[in-house]
Every structure is written in structure tokens, then in C-alpha cells.
Amino acid sequence: MAVQLALRLDGEIISADSRQVFRGMNLGTGKDLDEYTVGNRQIPYHLIDIRDAGEEYSVYQFQNDFRKAYEAIRIAGHTPILCGGTGMYIDSIVTGYRLPDAPIDVNYRHQLESYSDEELTQRLAKYIKLHNHTDTETRERLLRALEIQEFQQSHPDAFQSIPPLQHLIIGLRLPREVVVDRIGIRLRQRLQNGMIDEVRRLIDNGVPKERLLRYGLEYKNITYYLQGLCSYEEMYERLFTDIRRFSKRQMTWFRHMERRGIVIHWVDGLQDKDRLAQEIVALYKEL
RNA sequence: GGGGGAGUCGCAUAGCGGCAAUUGCAACAGACUGUAAAUCUGUCCUCUUCGGAGUUCAUUGGUUCGAGUCCAAUCUCCCCCA
Numbered sequence: 001m002a003v004q005l006a007l008r009l010d011g012e013i014i015s016a017d018s019r020q021v022f023r024g025m026n027l028g029t030g031k032d033l034d035e036y037t038v039g040n041r042q043i044p045y046h047l048i049d050i051r052d053a054g055e056e057y058s059v060y061q062f063q064n065d066f067r068k069a070y071e072a073i074r075i076a077g078h079t080p081i082l083c084g085g086t087g088m089y090i091d092s093i094v095t096g097y098r099l100p101d102a103p104i105d106v107n108y109r110h111q112l113e114s115y116s117d118e119e120l121t122q123r124l125a126k127y128i129k130l131h132n133h134t135d136t137e138t139r140e141r142l143l144r145a146l147e148i149q150e151f152q153q154s155h156p157d158a159f160q161s162i163p164p165l166q167h168l169i170i171g172l173r174l175p176r177e178v179v180v181d182r183i184g185i186r187l188r189q190r191l192q193n194g195m196i197d198e199v200r201r202l203i204d205n206g207v208p209k210e211r212l213l214r215y216g217l218e219y220k221n222i223t224y225y226l227q228g229l230c231s232y233e234e235m236y237e238r239l240f241t242d243i244r245r246f247s248k249r250q251m252t253w254f255r256h257m258e259r260r261g262i263v264i265h266w267v268d269g270l271q272d273k274d275r276l277a278q279e280i281v282a283l284y285k286e287l
Numbered sequence: 288g289g290g291g292g293a294g295u296c297g298c299a300u301a302g303c304g305g306c307a308a309u310u311g312c313a314a315c316a317g318a319c320u321g322u323a324a325a326u327c328u329g330u331c332c333u334c335u336u337c338g339g340a341g342u343u344c345a346u347u348g349g350u351u352c353g354a355g356u357c358c359a360a361u362c363u364c365c366c367c368c369a
């Protein structure tokens with residue numbers, strides 16, 4: 001649909017997807033790069049294939065990369081279309097997260113080494129309200145969270161944010177059964193098209209297994225399978241339910257955004273592609 | 288035909304006289320500002336004015352103050368011997 005809109009609005013697509021940024025991760029992230037070519041037209045896209053698989057990437061970098069892509073598209077006089085994916089990434093643009101420009105601080109981490117996780121958690125609690133265990137579950141995240149807070153204390157003005165953008169948010173509404181159905185079909189297709197080989201290739205190219213496990217879903221479950229930790233059937237079932245649950249969590253995130261007052265225009269995703277595109281273009285023109 | 292075992296809330300499991308009933312999965316809902324396709328939380332027989340109320344453990348009877356638990360019959364399924 002993003003491609004359809006780009007065709008009609010002289011648009012360029014910015015991917016809001018935390019994993020499509022990585023090269024070599026194609027089937028597992030559902031890049032569908034061939035869909036960007038329509039007839040003899042090639043729709044430009046951004047923030048896909050901009051990092052090597054295995055590298056770290058985060059909202060901070062996404063915001064940064066987004067801004068560059070956005071400005072380039074604007075300068076060219078085209079329409080930016082953000083499409084995804086990762087709820088928090090979209091939110092970081094729409095809400096304009098203020099993120100401190102905190103580098104990895106080896107010295108600071110060294111200082112923290114001798115403290116226990118509990119002590120560090122208490123320390124972090126002095127800076128921020130601990131909403132859940134996201135920041136304190138693993139030491140790595142805990143250190144990073146502290147590092148960011150510490151940096152913010154000493155550099156109150158060094159943060160990055162996105163200026164308010166005029167935007168229209170479109171959500172495609174589909175019955176749950178249709179979503180589940182499509183997830184299954186798509187999963188089988190991708191397995192047939194070599195998704196397992198893709199993961200094997202990443203491993204052969206030296207992407208650490210722990211990293212693949214953290215990418216989740218396809219990369220996690222297929223890595224388990226390739227390590228002989230589960231059968232093909234178990235992998236398939238596990239993956240299928242994981243993707244179903246993920247798609248549910250996406251909806252939870254979008255509802256969360258709406259609850260905070262962000263308007264999402266939900267359109268009927270079942271209707272004909274052209275009519276749907278027309279409907280969205282009409283909404284856009286009203287802006 | 289003979290012998291043995293089993294039927295519990297979507298699925299799988301616990302339960303051995305005091306139980307709305309254990310645990311896992313799924314499902315549903317939620318949180319979320321640097322791993323976010325990650326990570327974590329809650330609900331899950333029905334109704335509820337959240338105190339409780341009403342129905343449950345294949346079916347029907349029985350024993351008992353009290354039955355998912357014991358007994359009998361019936362139905363269904365599994366295993367072994369023929």
C-alpha cells in the first residue's frame with residue numbers, strides 16, 4: 001500500500017522497521033524489495049539495507065537516519081511515506097522523542113563493574129521511574145540505561161529530537177482471522193523461498209548466534225532449529241504463534257498511541273487496492 | 288472373546304474424601320523513550336454493586352455431614368492376549 005501511495009503522491013518510502021535496516025536479512029524481515037518496482041517505475045526507499053547484519057541499531061539511530069532521509073526527500077520536493085512495522089520507531093517520530101546523544105562510556109561502565117544488579121537498579125530508580133523490567137532484566141541493558149541517564153545529567157542540552165511534522169497516520173484494519181491466515185500463508189512461502197538458508201548464511205558469515213536470537217521471530221526460531229534444538233515442525237509452530245503474537249502486540253502499541261491522543265485513520269484493509277489507495281490519497285489531500 | 292488402563296475449564300496436564308479445582312501452551316488485555324519483530328505484566332467456567340452468587344471434572348444412580356476423588360451400571364477411547 002505504501003508503494004501504491006508513493007505512485008500517486010510522488011512519494012518515497014521510509015521504512016520504520018527495526019530489522020529491515022540490516023543487509024542480508026531479507027526473507028526473515030519481509031523486505032519484499034521487488035514490490036518497489038511497478039512497471040518501469042522504481043519507488044525510492046530509505047532505511048533498508050543500511051547496516052550490516054549483527055550491528056547494533058536503536059531508536060536513537062533510527063531517529064537520526066529518519067531525519068536525514070526525510071530532509072532529502074523534502075528537498076527533492078517529494079512526499080515522505082513512513083511505513084512499518086515497529087511501533088516505537090513510528091512513535092519516536094510522531095511524538096518526537098527527546099533522546100540524549102549518549103555515547104558508550106567505557107570509563108563509566110568500568111566504575112559500575114563492581115556493583116550488583118540490585119544496586120545498579122536502585123541507582124537507576126533515582127533517575128527514572130522504572131516502568132517495568134525492560135531496563136533491568138539484563139545487565140547489558142541496565143548499564144546502558146544508567147549510562148544514558150548519567151550522560152543526561154551532565155549534558156542536559158545534548159539531545160536529539162524530531163521537530164513536529166505535519167502528518168497523517170493511516171492504519172489498515174483487517175479482521176483478526178484474515179491476519180492470522182495471511183501470516184500462515186506468508187510464512188510457508190518464505191520458508192519455501194529459502195528463509196532457512198538465509199539464516200544459515202548469516203551464521204556462516206559470522207553473525208553471532210546470540211545476536212540472531214535477539215532479532216527474534218524468524219531469526220530466533222530458525223537459529224534454534226539449525227542448532228538442532230528443535231524439530232522442523234516445532235520450529236514452524238513456534239514461529240507461527242510468535243508472529244501471531246507479535247502482530248497482536250503491534251495493535252496494542254497502536255491502541256496505546258491512540259489513548260495518548262494520536263489520531264490514526266483506520267481504513268478497511270479488505271477493500272480493493274485501488275479504491276483503498278484513492279481513499280487514503282483523499283484523506284491526504286485534506287491536510 | 289479374555290485381561291488391563293483412561294475420560295478434568297480450547298489443547299495438554301495435576302488432583303487419591305473438604306476445590307472453582309494444579310501447571311504448561313494457546314487465547315485475550317496491558318506496559319513500553321537507546322536490543323522494541325525485544326522485554327515484561329495481568330486475565331482466562333458463568334454472572335457480579337468485586338463482597339460475593341451460581342453452575343462444573345463422560346453419563347446416570349449410590350455411599351458419605353461432604354465426591355473430580357469411593358462403589359455400581361452405561362457410553363466412549365487406548366493398550367496387551369486371543
